[in-house]
Amino acid sequence: MTDTITLRRPDDWHVHLRDGAMLEAVASFTAKQFGRAIVMPNLSPPVTSAASAAAYRDRIIAALPAGSDFTPLMTCYLTDDADADDIAAGHAAGIFTAAKLYPANATTNSAHGVTDVAHIMPVLERMQAIGMPLLVHGEVTDGDIDIFDREAVFIERVMKGLIAALPDLKIVFEHITTEQAVHFVDSCGPNVAATITPHHLHINRNAMFTGGMRPHAYCLPVAKREMHRLALRKAATSGSPKYFLGTDSAPHEIHAKESACGCAGIFNAPYALESYAVVFDEEGALDRLEGFASLHGPQFYGLPVNETMVSLERSGTAVPDAIESAGSKLVPFHAGAQLNWRFLSS
Numbered sequence: 084m085t086d087t088i089t090l091r092r093p094d095d096w097h098v099h100l101r102d103g104a105m106l107e108a109v110a111s112f113t114a115k116q117f118g119r120a121i122v123m124p125n126l127s128p129p130v131t132s133a134a135s136a137a138a139y140r141d142r143i144i145a146a147l148p149a150g151s152d153f154t155p156l157m158t159c160y161l162t163d164d165a166d167a168d169d170i171a172a173g174h175a176a177g178i179f180t181a182a183k184l185y186p187a188n189a190t191t192n193s194a195h196g197v198t199d200v201a202h203i204m205p206v207l208e209r210m211q212a213i214g215m216p217l218l219v220h221g222e223v224t225d226g227d228i229d230i231f232d233r234e235a236v237f238i239e240r241v242m243k244g245l246i247a248a249l250p251d252l253k254i255v256f257e258h259i260t261t262e263q264a265v266h267f268v269d270s271c272g273p274n275v276a277a278t279i280t281p282h283h284l285h286i287n288r289n290a291m292f293t294g295g296m297r298p299h300a301y302c303l304p305v306a307k308r309e310m311h312r313l314a315l316r317k318a319a320t321s322g323s324p325k326y327f328l329g330t331d332s333a334p335h336e337i338h339a340k341e342s343a344c345g346c347a348g349i350f351n352a353p354y355a356l357e358s359y360a361v362v363f364d365e366e367g368a369l370d371r372l373e374g375f376a377s378l379h380g381p382q383f384y385g386l387p388v389n390e391t392m393v394s395l396e397r398s399g400t401a402v403p404d405a406i407e408s409a410g411s412k413l414v415p416f417h418a419g420a421q422l423n424w425r426f427l428s429s
Contacts, residue, residue, distance in 0.1 A: 085369050086397045088424075092389040093356065093376035095120040097218070097257050097278045097329030099348070100143055100155070102126050108411035109334050110146040112352040114153035116426060118389040121218070121329070122155045124183055129160035129195050133173030140178070156180040158218060162195050163202040167209040174215045180384065181216040181255070182206070186237075189222050190303040190347060200241055204248070211252040216384065218255045221264070222304055231288070234304055235263040246271060255383070258283065258331045260304045262314035268325055269318075276383045278329025279319045281358035282349045282416055287312045298345040299414045302333065305347075319375055320368035327379035330355045337405065337412050351416035354402055358417060360395050360424040394427040 095117045100106050113120055122143065124130035130139055136157040143155045159170050159182040173179040184203075185196035197203055210217055222233040223240060246254070256268055256277040268277045282302060287309045290300040300306065318326050332355065333348025340346055351358060356376070363372040381388045402417040 084397070087394060088360065088369060088372065088396075089392055089394045090373035091377040092118040092391045092393050093328055094118050094380050094389065095330050095332075095352075095355070096255070096327055096380045096384075097121055097123065097280075097331050098352065099123045099125070099331070099333040101334060102139070102142065104409060105334060105336075105411060106142060106146045108409040108413070109332075109350070109352060110143060111148050111151075111408075113330075113332065114147050114151045116352075116356050116393070117153065118391065119154045119156055119386075121180060122157055124158045124160035125185060125190070129162075130157070131160050131162055131165070131195075132169055133159075133176065133178045136173060136178050158183045160185065160195070161197055161203055161206065163198055165203055165206045167206045170206060170215070171209050171213055174210075174213060179215070181218050182210060183218045183220070185220050186222060186224050188224050189220050200245060207245075207249055207252060211249050214253065214385075216253040216255055218257050220304075221256055221259070230305055231307055234259070234261050238263055238267050242267065246275065250274075253383070255329075257329060258304060259315065259318075260307050261311045265314045265318045269323075273325075276325045276327065276379070277318075278331070279315055279326055280329060280331045280349075281351050281355055281362070282306070282331075283312065284316050284319060284362045285312075285358065285417075298340045298342075299349070299416075299418065301340075301345060301347055302331070302349045303347040316362060316366055320363055320366040320371055322368075322371045322374055324374070324379045324382055326375060327383065328359065328376045334411075334413050337414055340414065349416050350406075350413050353406060353415045354400065354417060354422060354426075356393070356395060356426050357400050357422045357424045361422055364397075364424070392428075395424045396427055397423060398425040399423060400425045 098120045187196040221237045259277045332352035334350040335346040400422040
């Protein structure tokens with residue numbers, strides 16, 4: 084039995100670091116475990132220009148612990164009137180790593196998102212030409228579509244047509260949640276990949292309702308049926324370079340989660356690697372964890388792998404019921420549970 088895992092320092096290819104006081108509260112947790120992270124741009128107001136992305140990057144760096152070597156990778160929030168020239172210039176200057184497509188009103192702070200992909204085709208064509216990845220929150224938002232079906236419908240209505248129109252565009256289908264998404268990603272060429280969160284590998288939709296309403300298990304996209312969770316675990320641990328780590332850690336204070344209209348998002352950053360390690364251990368795939376966590380993402384983005392190493396050991400990690408940091412109180416994923424892997428070093 085393997086008791087210690089040593090791997091190249093991983094990266095988080097999808098994280099919400101928020102801003103202001105919440106940024107101060109959560110940035111250190113991601114920086115502790117990861118070398119780099121793709122930072123989501125859905126602030127209020129959203130990050131829609133190279134100048135605002137550069138300013139946000141400066142705020143993230145200022146919020147990091149002294150001596151941190153963590154690198155935030157910035158993204159552009161696409162709107163119906165997105166500026167292709169500014170986005171391309173930001174990418175050329177090393178400010179934008181990728182651009183993010185939020186269907187309007189799909190998730191937290193997405194009211195300014197894209198109402199129809201046709202509106203941003205000139206931007207996407209420019210991105211294809213310069214090799215800039217598109218990150219996709221893949222859900223339709225029509226009120227008549229069941230929330231548990233919105234990812235599958237998005238594949239049929241949007242993703243298939245998008246890839247047919249722009250076959251060379253690099254696309255990351257983010258935080259996939261369904262068997263249909265796994266089949267779709269597997270069917271595409273090497274320019275289409277996907278991130279998978281730790282919570283979608285651990286929980287199915289029952290977690291939101293067991294013994295009452297469980298707001299800390301509510302995220303978007305929502306967790307689905309058990310068959311989908313199993314498909315995600317198979318994909319993540321398969322060794323395929325199409326799948327890589329993206330926590331989608333999305334913190335909200337306790338009062339914002341435990342309310343009459345609770346916010347969507349699971350705060351998994353503090354124990355992210357331990358959470359993934361548990362899954363890979365259960366699936367008999369610890370030898371594939373480094374690929375998923377540390378190698379596949381840089382390969383897809385055309386970036387070098389991290390040179391430093393981290394280790395985890397088979398040992399108890401007691402996850403607290405809540406974490407207080409910089410004046411904020413948050414409930415972490417696995418709150419109150421014991422994980423049988425422990426993060427050692429970075």
